[in-house]
Amino acid sequence: MNPNQKKLQQQSHQQADEHQLQHSAQQSAAIEFANAEEVIRHDSAQTTVPPEVEARLKNSLAQDPALKRPWWRRLFS
């Protein structure tokens, strides 16, 4: 086998190994869910409420007319 052929063979083996590694990584990354609720639960846990919502809500509440007679003062007074 000449040096060029040997080099090509090595490259081919290396590529095959890399492909195998990628395939294994994909397989190990697979997640199985027992049913629809589990998938949804997982997705929900990954979801975060954008912080802008809280900021907007605080502002809206600060200007809300309901503050004149707030519920928590009625409840806790």
Added chain:
Amino acid sequence: MAEPVATTTPVPHQEWVSQEFAAVYQEHSRAVYYLALRMLGDATQAEDATHDVFIKAFRNMQKFRGDSALRTWLYRITINHCQNLLQAWHRRTMVNNVDDAVWETTPASADSPLRVLETKELGQRIQKTMDALPEEYRLLLLLVADEKLRYDEVAKLTEQSEDAVRGKLHRARRAFAAAFEKTA
């Protein structure tokens, strides 16, 4: 020359007007936002809906008598709010009229595990799946997935008996599995 950086109008820092309500928001906002997100299928609209739901809750807090769990009460407001939006907008295709028999004949089994390779696109796949389901199934699955809700609470929220919930849940799971497979 450096490109000008786009700036958004700064929102002035505001404290909560009530610490009790702040605690309500911290505990339930994700559940409300997620339900709105999957019902409406749009993140911006879900943000608006979450804001509006908590405003409504704040204004009506004195009407909450504790007959149901707070989570259930907030879900009731969220469901009504989102359904009103969907009806008003008429801009999403609802598959309400799909005959249940269509799902009965789908090959997917409700008991087969659902396999996911790419979790980063899971949200998109779930949304596509939800969009393909009848609204009744979509809502049922979203509510049953919340472990804080009991079956009797899901039954009340969906205005049916617990037995009906259990019966439909099986069909909803099968429909979800069939539609989810198609999104791969």
